[in-house]
Amino acid sequence: MAAPKKTMRALQYNKYGGGAESLKHVEVPIPSPKNDEVLLKMEAASINPIDWKIQKGMLRPFLPRKFPLIPVGDLSGEVVELGSGVTNFKQGDKVIAISFPNGGGLAEYAVAPASLTVARPPEVSAAEGACLPTAAATALQQLKAAGFSSFDGSGGDTAVAAPKKNVLVTAASGGVGHYAVQLAKLAGLHVTATCGARNLGFVRGLGADEALDYKTPEGAKLQSPSGRKYDAVVHCATGTPWSVFAPVLADTSVVVDVTPGLAAAANSFLQKVTFAKKRLVPLVLVPKKEEMEWLVDVTAQGKLKTVIDSRYPLSRAQEAWAKSMEGHATGKIVVEMGGEE
Numbered sequence: 307m308a309a310p311k312k313t314m315r316a317l318q319y320n321k322y323g324g325g326a327e328s329l330k331h332v333e334v335p336i337p338s339p340k341n342d343e344v345l346l347k348m349e350a351a352s353i354n355p356i357d358w359k360i361q362k363g364m365l366r367p368f369l370p371r372k373f374p375l376i377p378v379g380d381l382s383g384e385v386v387e388l389g390s391g392v393t394n395f396k397q398g399d400k401v402i403a404i405s406f407p408n409g410g411g412l413a414e415y416a417v418a419p420a421s422l423t424v425a426r427p428p429e430v431s432a433a434e435g436a437c438l439p440t441a442a443a444t445a446l447q448q449l450k451a452a453g454f455s456s457f458d459g460s461g462g463d464t465a466v467a468a469p470k471k472n473v474l475v476t477a478a479s480g481g482v483g484h485y486a487v488q489l490a491k492l493a494g495l496h497v498t499a500t501c502g503a504r505n506l507g508f509v510r511g512l513g514a515d516e517a518l519d520y521k522t523p524e525g526a527k528l529q530s531p532s533g534r535k536y537d538a539v540v541h542c543a544t545g546t547p548w549s550v551f552a553p554v555l556a557d558t559s560v561v562v563d564v565t566p567g568l569a570a571a572a573n574s575f576l577q578k579v580t581f582a583k584k585r586l587v588p589l590v591l592v593p594k595k596e597e598m599e600w601l602v603d604v605t606a607q608g609k610l611k612t613v614i615d616s617r618y619p620l621s622r623a624q625e626a627w628a629k630s631m632e633g634h635a636t637g638k639i640v641v642e643m644g645g646e647e
C-alpha cells in the first residue's frame with residue numbers, strides 16, 4: 307500500500323515585489339491543522355487584488371507575517387483532516403473558506419479556520435464557491451454599510467411605494483463590482499454601473515439599469531445617463547477624488563469606499579466630525595461565517611451568479627496572478643487544482 311502523501315505542490319514567494327515571476331513552484335510539507343482549523347484538499351482558489359498588494363508590500367510591515375508565503379486566501383476544497391476542537395465538519399465535506407491573512411491557497415492542500423469555513427452544496431461549483439469569500443462578501447458589506455439590509459427584491463423594509471433608491475457601483479465589471487450590481491438589484495435598488503466600453507452590455511446583463519463608460523467625459527464625472535443623483539455609491543474603483551463624487555450625490559448620501567487613499571480617509575474623518583450629510587465611509591472586509599453561508603445559499607438558489615473571467619491550473623497560477631495584477635478582469639480569476647496540467 308502506498309504511504310500517505312506528506313508533501314504537496316505549491317507556489318510561494320520569498321520577498322516583497324517581483325509580481326508573477328517571483329511566485330515559485332515548490333514541493334513542501336502538507337500543513338497540519340491546528341486547534342479549530344480544518345485541512346482542505348484544494349479544488350479551487352480565487353485571486354483577489356489584496357493577494358498581490360500584500361506581495362507588493364502595500365501592507366508592510368504588517369503583512370505578510372513571514373516569508374516564504376503561499377498566497378491566496380479564498381479557498382474551495384474537501385475536508386481531509388480536522389484540528390482538535392472541530393466538531394461541525396467531517397472528512398469528505400465539500401466546503402469554501404477564507405484564510406486571511408495566512409493565505410495558503412495556491413497549493414494542493416491548505417488549512418483554514420473552521421470558524422470561517424462553510425458547507426458548499428452541489429449546486430455551487432468549487433470554482434464558483436472559491437470566488438465568494440472575499441469579493442461577494444465585500445460587495446454585501448458595502449451595501450449593508452450604505453444602509454441596505456434586505457435582499458429579497460422588495461427594495462427595503464419600508465420602501466414599498468417609495469421610489470427606488472439610486473445606487474452607483476464603480477468598477478462594476480470586476481470581482482467585487484459584478485456581485486455588487488446583482489446584490490443591489492436583490493435589494494430592489496436602481497443601479498448605475500461604471501465599467502469600460504467593452505463591458506457595458508455585461509453589466510446591463512447583470513441587472514444594471516444604466517451603464518456608464520468610465521473613459522468618457524460623463525463617465526469620468528460619474529454622471530448617470532438619466533441625470534439621477536446617487537443615494538449611495540458602492541465604490542470599487544480606485545483614485546476618485548471627493549470633488550468628483552460631491553456634485554453627483556443626493557443631499558443625503560454615502561460613498562462606501564473599499565480602496566480609500568489618505569485624502570479619502572482625511573475627508574471621511576472631517577465629514578464625520580462635522581456631521582456632513584454626504585459622507586465617505588472606508589470599508590475593510592471583516593469576514594463573517596453567516597454572510598458566507600448566505601452567499602452560498604443565494605448562489606445555490608440561482609439568485610447570485612459568479613462570472614469567471616479565466617481559469618488556470620495550479621501549474622499556470624503565475625498567469626492567473628499576472629492577469630489579476632493587470633486589473634482588467636471581467637468577473638473573477640480562478641486557479642483550479644484538479645484542472646488539466
Ligand SMILES: NC(=O)c1ccc[n+]([C@@H]2O[C@H](COP(=O)([O-])OP(=O)(O)OC[C@H]3O[C@@H](n4cnc5c(N)ncnc54)[C@H](OP(=O)(O)O)[C@@H]3O)[C@@H](O)[C@H]2O)c1
Nearest residue numbers: 355444477479480481482502520543564590591633634635
Ligand atoms: N477593503 C476591502 O476589504 C477590499 C475587499 C475586496 C476588494 N478590495 C479592493 O477593491 C478593488 C476592486 O477589487 P476587484 O476584485 O473587484 O478588482 P478587479 O476584479 O481586479 O477589477 C477589475 C475591473 O475593474 C474595472 N475598472 C478598473 N478601473 C475602473 C474605473 N476607474 N472605473 C470603472 N471600472 C474600472 C476594470 O475594467 P477595464 O478592464 O475596462 O479597465 C476591470 O473589469 C481592488 O482595489 C481591491 O483591492 C478591497
